[in-house]
Amino acid sequence: MKNVVIFGAPGAGKGTQSDKIIAKYGFKHFSTGDILRKQIAEGTELGKTAKKFMDEGKLVTDDLIINMIDNELEAVKDASGVIFDGFPRTYAQAEALKVLLNKRGTDVSVMLNIHVDDEELIARLINRGKTSGRSDDNLETIQKRLVTYKEQTTPVIDFYKKEGSCVDINGVGELDTIFADICKAIDSSK
Ligand code: ADP
Numbered sequence: 146m147k148n149v150v151i152f153g154a155p156g157a158g159k160g161t162q163s164d165k166i167i168a169k170y171g172f173k174h175f176s177t178g179d180i181l182r183k184q185i186a187e188g189t190e191l192g193k194t195a196k197k198f199m200d201e202g203k204l205v206t207d208d209l210i211i212n213m214i215d216n217e218l219e220a221v222k223d224a225s226g227v228i229f230d231g232f233p234r235t236y237a238q239a240e241a242l243k244v245l246l247n248k249r250g251t252d253v254s255v256m257l258n259i260h261v262d263d264e265e266l267i268a269r270l271i272n273r274g275k276t277s278g279r280s281d282d283n284l285e286t287i288q289k290r291l292v293t294y295k296e297q298t299t300p301v302i303d304f305y306k307k308e309g310s311c312v313d314i315n316g317v318g319e320l321d322t323i324f325a326d327i328c329k330a331i332d333s334s335k
Pocket of ligand 1: 156177178179198202204206231232238281290
């Protein structure tokens, strides 16, 4: 079983490249952002709490996310592979994911660290905001999300560097070129 963490700032192309990975490898998609948006649409308590953080460009707290993950992992336990998208987003979440996967006899195979410069990220997200209908795709919240990413999420890179599973991917250029680099990293992972 391959467990792929797709990592990068908001707007780095994680969702787009995840779709291509799913089409080629048949992996299951595990997106904490999608899971949270579903909770919001269903009006659950978790959804109500999460929405406040999300609309401010902040992270939902680790305890809420980690509890949610444990349940959701059951749904993908028989998959040939899983893509973790938008998770882990803090060092504590990376540690928790390792524990939860180890408990199931598996581990992260590769972490794809997708690089895109800030100017390009902001342009992409503003463009996406025209059609996504997402309340967090506006300039003010986008800028907050990028600050949150730098402060709270980039330490995750160190976690996977230490684990030896971080692979750097250039996220600017042709979609297919980026995807080819991603496939190379997945194919040569454990
Ligand atoms: P993006 O990567 O484009 O910002 P996501 O859909 O992954 O979009 O996440 C949207 C929002 O959901 C985040 O800004 C954050 O508030 C919340 N969120 C998603 N995943 C997590 C997570 N693993 N931990 C904490 N908050 C999360």
